[in-house]
Amino acid sequence: MRTTTENAQLALLLEVSGTPKPGNVDRHREYDDLRFEHFVTGAVCARDGLRLAAGGAEVGESFRRAVAGMSQQSGGNTQFGALLVVTPLARASAAHELTPEGTRNIVAETTIEDAEKFYKAFEYVDVAVDDPPEGMEPLDVRRGADAVPTIRERAITLEDLMERSADRDGVAAEWVDGFPRTFGAAETILNGTGPVTDRAAIAYLDLLADEPDTFVVTKHDAKTAEEVRRRAAAVRDGEENVEAFADELVERGINPGTTADIVAGALFVALERGLEV
Amino acid sequence: MRTTTENAQLALLLEVSGTPKPGNVDRHREYDDLRFEHFVTGAVCARDGLRLAAGGAEVGESFRRAVAGMSQQSGGNTQFGALLVVTPLARASAAHELTPEGTRNIVAETTIEDAEKFYKAFEYVDVAVDDPPEGMEPLDVRRGADAVPTIRERAITLEDLMERSADRDGVAAEWVDGFPRTFGAAETILNGTGPVTDRAAIAYLDLLADEPDTFVVTKHDAKTAEEVRRRAAAVRDGEENVEAFADELVERGINPGTTADIVAGALFVALERGLEV
Numbered sequence: 001m002r003t004t005t006e007n008a009q010l011a012l013l014l015e016v017s018g019t020p021k022p023g024n025v026d027r028h029r030e031y032d033d034l035r036f037e038h039f040v041t042g043a044v045c046a047r048d049g050l051r052l053a054a055g056g057a058e059v060g061e062s063f064r065r066a067v068a069g070m071s072q073q074s075g076g077n078t079q080f081g082a083l084l085v086v087t088p089l090a091r092a093s094a095a096h097e098l099t100p101e102g103t104r105n106i107v108a109e110t111t112i113e114d115a116e117k118f119y120k121a122f123e124y125v126d127v128a129v130d131d132p133p134e135g136m137e138p139l140d141v142r143r144g145a146d147a148v149p150t151i152r153e154r155a156i157t158l159e160d161l162m163e164r165s166a167d168r169d170g171v172a173a174e175w176v177d178g179f180p181r182t183f184g185a186a187e188t189i190l191n192g193t194g195p196v197t198d199r200a201a202i203a204y205l206d207l208l209a210d211e212p213d214t215f216v217v218t219k220h221d222a223k224t225a226e227e228v229r230r231r232a233a234a235v236r237d238g239e240e241n242v243e244a245f246a247d248e249l250v251e252r253g254i255n256p257g258t259t260a261d262i263v264a265g266a267l268f269v270a271l272e273r274g275l276e277v
Numbered sequence: 278m279r280t281t282t283e284n285a286q287l288a289l290l291l292e293v294s295g296t297p298k299p300g301n302v303d304r305h306r307e308y309d310d311l312r313f314e315h316f317v318t319g320a321v322c323a324r325d326g327l328r329l330a331a332g333g334a335e336v337g338e339s340f341r342r343a344v345a346g347m348s349q350q351s352g353g354n355t356q357f358g359a360l361l362v363v364t365p366l367a368r369a370s371a372a373h374e375l376t377p378e379g380t381r382n383i384v385a386e387t388t389i390e391d392a393e394k395f396y397k398a399f400e401y402v403d404v405a406v407d408d409p410p411e412g413m414e415p416l417d418v419r420r421g422a423d424a425v426p427t428i429r430e431r432a433i434t435l436e437d438l439m440e441r442s443a444d445r446d447g448v449a450a451e452w453v454d455g456f457p458r459t460f461g462a463a464e465t466i467l468n469g470t471g472p473v474t475d476r477a478a479i480a481y482l483d484l485l486a487d488e489p490d491t492f493v494v495t496k497h498d499a500k501t502a503e504e505v506r507r508r509a510a511a512v513r514d515g516e517e518n519v520e521a522f523a524d525e526l527v528e529r530g531i532n533p534g535t536t537a538d539i540v541a542g543a544l545f546v547a548l549e550r551g552l553e554v
Binding site for chain 2: 001002006009010013014017027028035036037038040041044045047072073074195196197276277
């Protein structure tokens with residue numbers, strides 16, 4: 001029997017091993033400065049943080065520790081978002097509540113200290129984010145630990161932060177809503193047949209076809225994200241070739257990272273629910 | 278800074294990620310029933326055993342624990358040999374002696390109990406081995422724990438076992454001789470440039486071209502192993518196409534596993550000596 005910690009780490013590794021996952025690094029496609037080996041190393045070094053969450057530690061500190069580990073490679077940000085999905089799920093599993101309701105409880109229990117740790121996690125790697133809305137500059141995540149006084153002053157919890165970002169960040173939206181897309185994709189993977197990495201690739205394409213990827217919106221714009229969504233749907237419907245689509249997205253530097261993050265979470269849920277590898 | 282445990286696990290993952298590695302599972306080639314995902318899972322679940330060795334525990338128990346973990350996937354034997362290379366190296370690293378001389382000390386210190394644990398490790402997975410020589414039937418490794426009374430009666434250490442196998446098993450030969458090919462390949466990797474997984478593939482081809490793979494001898498015969506060696510040399514010299522050679526070996530089911538095991542050990546040494554990923 002694999003442990004929750006092992007399943008959390010394995011989820012990160014199976015996510016990046018699934019191919020084709022148009023636009024993202026996978027077994028067959030990588031960027032010159034962001035390679036498969038960076039993701040593998042990120043997953044290896046994130047484990048001690050994941051173990052904290054799987055042992056029932058606070059989500060904020062577990063996440064900070066996982067990101068600090070993940071950053072021990074030269075590719076930059078490999079799994080910040082994936083860890084932000086998997087960490088609360090691992091914590092929910094520790095509480096024997098790996099369900100939408102269980103994750104809502106974990107999120108509701110987050111504190112100001114969790115929010116502080118979340119900000120500290122941004123100090124380890126450069127994460128692509130939008131400028132904050134008017135009046136929110138003191139809470140710009142890029143300020144890292146410098147934002148801590150404001151967090152304390154305003155008594156902001158990690159749940160509060162996620163609620164403020166849910167309309168423009170697909171991972172935050174999962175946090176505040178019981179991880180609906182994550183649990184849905186887990187079912188897709190569990191109900192599939194064949195190699196797990198192929199099922200992960202199918203789940204990825206489904207998610208990509210269903211909603212615009214918020215990371216693409218942030219890094220490019222809403223129009224690009226909608227184009228990617230529409231074409232992923234065309235691939236799913238057999239109207240476009242997946243390999244050519246994948247090549248084109250890498251060529252254009254469009255990587256739907258949020259969708260990949262959700263697939264990592266879905267793989268974790270599926271593994272915890274008995275997915276055989 | 279990555280820990281020794283992390284580097285040991287990372288070595289297994291980078292080994293299987295290197296491509297092309299003619300005949301073995303890698304990022305681009307797999308067998309229907311032995312896939313990339315099985316190696317990834319094996320590496321995830323071997324970690325607790327590797328951590329024992331990296332913490333200075335006995336080699337036999339660390340190895341047994343690592344193999345028990347590695348077997349938590351449905352592909353069968355993925356990394357038995359790689360773990361047999363990496364475990365004593367991790368133990369040598371724990372003793373701050375990751376050198377040929379240091380590994381000789383670790384091997385010389387092995388006990389009867391280490392030999393017992395080694396036999397127990399064979400109970401977790403089917404490992405392809407030759408029939409034992411005349412008179413050695415009670416020590417056939419396929420007997421697993423049933424061989425323990427004989428081991429005790431004859432007071433055989435793990436070093437003794439390796440010495441008896443060194444002439445026909447490339448991993449055992451490394452054990453008794455200070456891991457010369459492992460440390461040599463580590464230098465190849467450290468002195469190389471570009472992606473680490475490419476360097477691992479180059480080191481693999483070099484080793485394959487230099488000596489017949491003993492796993493191929495066991496599973497097929499000496500003639501096949503020599504053919505593979507000769508053609509690997511031709512690939513290295515630019516006289517044969519590496520991708521076609523890789524496809525052909527997978528087609529014929531010829532996987533030079535011992536050579537891959539040594540590459541895993543070489544990656545571990547290189548990582549411990551500061552290889553950047």
